[in-house]
Amino acid sequence: MRLKLISCEIFYREMCHAVASSPNLIDIEFLPKGLHDIGSAPMLQRVQQTLDKVDESLYDAVIFGYGLCNNGLTGLRARTIPVVLPRAHDCITLFLGNKERYLDYFNSHLGTYFKTSGWIERGEASGELSQLSIQRQIGMDKSYDELVAKYGEDNAQYLYETLYGYKNYSQLTYIEMGIEPGDIFEQRTINEAAEKGWGYEKIQGDMSLIQRLVDGYWDEREFLIVKPGQYVNTTFGADIIRADQIEVVNRPK
């Protein structure tokens, strides 16, 4: 098969690795992680624009290196060829290999931030997207000094404690995918956990879901195939997403 892969850059190393060993011919287009910070409707708009620009005559399907990503992909429309997405709330399912493992870990380790090579190298939004972030729009992007200047010392301290930091979080978990060059990312996570005074755990990731995505083994329990004329919708259940028919409005002639 010839496939187009549109992926969040958070999977940069994993997707390159999986594509390199795939029997399929795959063109990759990475989109910035900062799309996650601008709100679901603007994110969808940009992801859809990227899909709309694909010359679909060249491919059998467009595959997505995304989860539902806080509804940033809810509403995505397939055009002339199928669109394939993993059934995942977010990227951690793709790093851990399946959604059930993620849910188990999530529920038994509340208050955990995950780190991977991508989250360490590309976790911060930059450039234009950081200017558009929701945090900035609602006034939650200010430094302590800026808060003092604007609201006075007493209020600044209160706002800083209320709005910032990682309240209620207490652990960093490093997911090692087995494709990293040595332990540089692991060491950075260990250092960050120590600086924050948080717990640290390293777990083994699982490349198999990402590999099945690029290899074309799209079992419907793990992937959603959105056919032409359909769009991605949320189920709010264990299967996470479904394909719904785009309703065509019949206009009077």
Next chain:
Amino acid sequence: MEDLKQLYDAIVEGNANKAKSLTTDALAAGMDPQDILNKYMIPAMDEVGRLFEINEYFVPELLISARAMKSALAILKPRLTATGAKPIGKVAIGTVKGDLHDIGKNLVAAMLEGGGFEIIDLGVDVTPEKFVNAVREKGANIIALSALLTTTMPSMKTTVEGLKEAGVRRQVKVIIGGAPVTQKYADEIGADGYSDNASSAVALARRLVNEPK
């Protein structure tokens, strides 16, 4: 009698210390606590909500105004209780089971308190049973649920189901909110209302407590 326009201003400007001292002075001067609340404090928070809705105020301004309101209310409360005054409603609020993100929840709680509601803050990662207990034991008549992740949104559904199973669903109105939450989802799980921001949550809660059961 001194005009308490200054208290109104202190809350709108988010000056907690000034709001506290003005409230203390007003009580010492013999002003009716119910009047202080209804004529100055609640209207001040309504104005804050209006400024937020026209994008003049943002989240930090809402928070510091709510903080000023709460500081003044803390002084007023013992006196209000003594007069037998009742809040317009009792809201049990929390982030649903599995969710630890409470900035939005705290903001909504502060705005509702500023709007004249009594708040039972159940904190984060709240099980359906705790919400049920808040209805049974504390007399909550509104349940407010918050979730930041699509991963934890299903806990909103299980909470509504938990209220039904416990036989208390009809005693309360359920309102929901949080970044990924929508009106459509509220309809789907049988919640009574949805709000996409802390300010309109107050209007929603006021409307619901006035609805016949």
